[in-house]
Amino acid sequence: MSLTNRILISMVVGVLFGSLLNLLLHGAGVPEVVRTALGDYLVGGLFDVVGRIFVASLKLLVVPLVLVSLICGSSSLGDRSRMGPIAVKTLVFYLGTTAVAVSVALLFAVFIGPGNHVALGVEANFQVSVAPPLADVLVDIFPSNPVKAMAEGKMLQIIVFALLFGYAISRAGEPGRRIASFFRDMESVVMKMVEVLMELAPYGVFALLAKLFSTMGIGAILDLAAYFFTVLAVLLFHALVVYSLMLRGFAGLSPRILIAKMRPVWVFAFSTASSGATLPVTLRTVERRMGVHNSVAGFTVPLGATINMDGTAIMQGVATVFIAQVYGVDLSMTAFFTIILTATLASVGTAAVPGVGLITLALVLEQAGLPVEGIALIIGVDRLLDMVRTAVNVTGDATVSIIVARSENQFDEQVYLDPRAGQDRDFSDEGVLPRA
Numbered sequence: 001m002s003l004t005n006r007i008l009i010s011m012v013v014g015v016l017f018g019s020l021l022n023l024l025l026h027g028a029g030v031p032e033v034v035r036t037a038l039g040d041y042l043v044g045g046l047f048d049v050v051g052r053i054f055v056a057s058l059k060l061l062v063v064p065l066v067l068v069s070l071i072c073g074s075s076s077l078g079d080r081s082r083m084g085p086i087a088v089k090t091l092v093f094y095l096g097t098t099a100v101a102v103s104v105a106l107l108f109a110v111f112i113g114p115g116n117h118v119a120l121g122v123e124a125n126f127q128v129s130v131a132p133p134l135a136d137v138l139v140d141i142f143p144s145n146p147v148k149a150m151a152e153g154k155m156l157q158i159i160v161f162a163l164l165f166g167y168a169i170s171r172a173g174e175p176g177r178r179i180a181s182f183f184r185d186m187e188s189v190v191m192k193m194v195e196v197l198m199e200l201a202p203y204g205v206f207a208l209l210a211k212l213f214s215t216m217g218i219g220a221i222l223d224l225a226a227y228f229f230t231v232l233a234v235l236l237f238h239a240l241v242v243y244s245l246m247l248r249g250f251a252g253l254s255p256r257i258l259i260a261k262m263r264p265v266w267v268f269a270f271s272t273a274s275s276g277a278t279l280p281v282t283l284r285t286v287e288r289r290m291g292v293h294n295s296v297a298g299f300t301v302p303l304g305a306t307i308n309m310d311g312t313a314i315m316q317g318v319a320t321v322f323i324a325q326v327y328g329v330d331l332s333m334t335a336f337f338t339i340i341l342t343a344t345l346a347s348v349g350t351a352a353v354p355g356v357g358l359i360t361l362a363l364v365l366e367q368a369g370l371p372v373e374g375i376a377l378i379i380g381v382d383r384l385l386d387m388v389r390t391a392v393n394v395t396g397d398a399t400v401s402i403i404v405a406r407s408e409n410q411f412d413e414q415v416y417l418d419p420r421a422g423q424d425r426d427f428s429d430e431g432v433l434p435r436a
Contacts (some may be wrong), residue, residue: 007267010206017206018213025214038214047211054204057197058268058277061190063150065280066302067162068187073298074166075180086404090300093400094308095344097246101238101310102343105317106336108234114226114318115325155276155306163299187294194280205271212383228381231318232388235311239392243399251406257416258402261289262395269391273383275305282394286401291415296405304397311389313343315382316361323365323374335368342367 025039143149143157150158169176169183244255265285269278283301286292292300320339324331331339342364362372405411415421 006202007205007264007271010202011209011267011271014206014209015213018210018215021210021214043211043214047207047214050203050207051211054200054207055272055274055277057200057204058272058280059153059274061193061197061280062155062276063153063158064186065190065194065283066155066158067150068183068190069283069294069298070159070162070302071166071169071183072180072187073295074163075169075176075183086296086299086408089404089407090303090400093403094304094396097242097310097396097400098308098313099340099344100242101234102313102317102340104238104242105231105234105314106321106339108237109230109318109321112226112230113325114230115322117226155302159303159306191280191284194284198281201268205267208271224378224381227318227322227378228385230322231315231385234314234318235385235388235392238310238314239395243395247399247402250403251411253402253406253413253416257419258290258395258398260419261285262398265394265398266391269394270387273386273390275308275390275393275397278390278394279305282397286398289415289421290398290402291412291421292401292405293410293412296408296410297401300401300404301397304393304400308393308396308400310396311392312360314392315385315389316343316364319361319375319378320364320368320370323370323377324368326377327371327374329370331368338367339364 021038021043025035025043140154141156141160143154143161146157146161149161169180172179240255240259243258247253247255247258262285265278265282268281269275272278275282279302282305283297286297286301287294317339321331343360361375365372365374402411402416406413
C-alpha cells in the first residue's frame, strides 16, 4: 500500500477512534479508573508524545530545507537577473489572492448571516496579545544575525539571508560554483531526510487526530454550525474554484491535475495544521510532481509558507461579520474595505505575531471597531478550521508557484501532465515506481 493511502486510512481511523474516546471520557457509567487510563495515559500520554514527536520531526527540516532551497534557487537565478521579476510576481499573486479570499469571505458571510441567530452568552476568555506595528514588522524582516534567525526559526529573516547569499554565489565566479555545488548536494540529502521521516506519517497523523477529537469531539461543531460551515464553504470555494480559475487563466493548465497531485500535501496540512511543518512535502510535490524548476519553487514555496495566508484571511472575514452580527453592529462599506486591507497586510506579518490567526483577527476587529472579546465565541471550533485553512494555504503556494514558473519558462509541462511523474515508494498509488 502506498504511503498516501496509509496516511488517509490512519486519518479516518484517528478521527473515528478519537470520537469514540471522547464519548467514553465524557459518558455516564464509565468507571473513573477507565477514564483516567484513557485520558491520562492514552490521550495525554501516548498520543500526545507521538503527535508532538511527529510535528517536531517535520519542523526539524524546515530551516535547513528553506535555507538550502533558496540558496540553490537564487544562485541559479542570479546570473540571469530574473530574481527581481520573480519576487515581484510572487508577492503580487500572494497578496492578490489574500485580498480576493477575504473579499469572498465577507460576501458569503453577509449573504448567509451565520451570527444572526446566535445568542450572546459567552464570557470572554481570550487574552489579546499586542500586535507589533507595521514598521517593526518590516524592519524585522532583515536579519542582524543570520545564525540567531535560524536558531529562532524566523523564516522571513532566513529567506532574506538565503536570497542574498545565493545571489552572491552567482556573482563569485569559480568559488561560487563550488559552493553552489555543495548546497545542491545538501538539498539532495535534506530531501532524502524528508522521505525517511515521512515513513512516520501514518502514526503521527493517527496520534494527532485521535488526540484532537478525543478532546473536542464532534459536538464542538454543532454548537457553532452556521459559522463553522460558512467558513468551510468559503475555504472549499477558494481552493477549488478561485485557484482553478487562476491556474486555467494565467497558466492554461487543467486544475484537475493539480487537485489530484495535491492529495498527499493536503493530508499533511490537515493533520499538522501548519504550513511550515508541511513545507517539506509541499516543496517536494511542487518540484517533482508539478514540474516547477527548483530555481522558482525554492523561492515561491518557502515564501508562501511564510506570508501566504489565504485560509486565515477567509476565517478573519467570516469571523468579523459573524461577531458583528452577534453583537448587532452594522458594518459600513468603509469598514469592509478596512477589513480587506488589514487582513491582507496582516498576512505578511503573521510570522512575527504569536498566535497567528486569532491574534491577527484581534487586529482586524480593532481596525473595524468591533469588540475583540467576540473571539471567545469561535475559539471552540478554530482548531478544526485551522486544519482546513492550512490545506488551502498550501494549495495557494503550489498554484502561485506553477503560474510564476510558467511565466518564467521554468516549468516542465510534461511532468505536470504525467500522473506518474515524481512517484516513488512514498507517493505511488500503485506500488513502487521508478523515480521520474
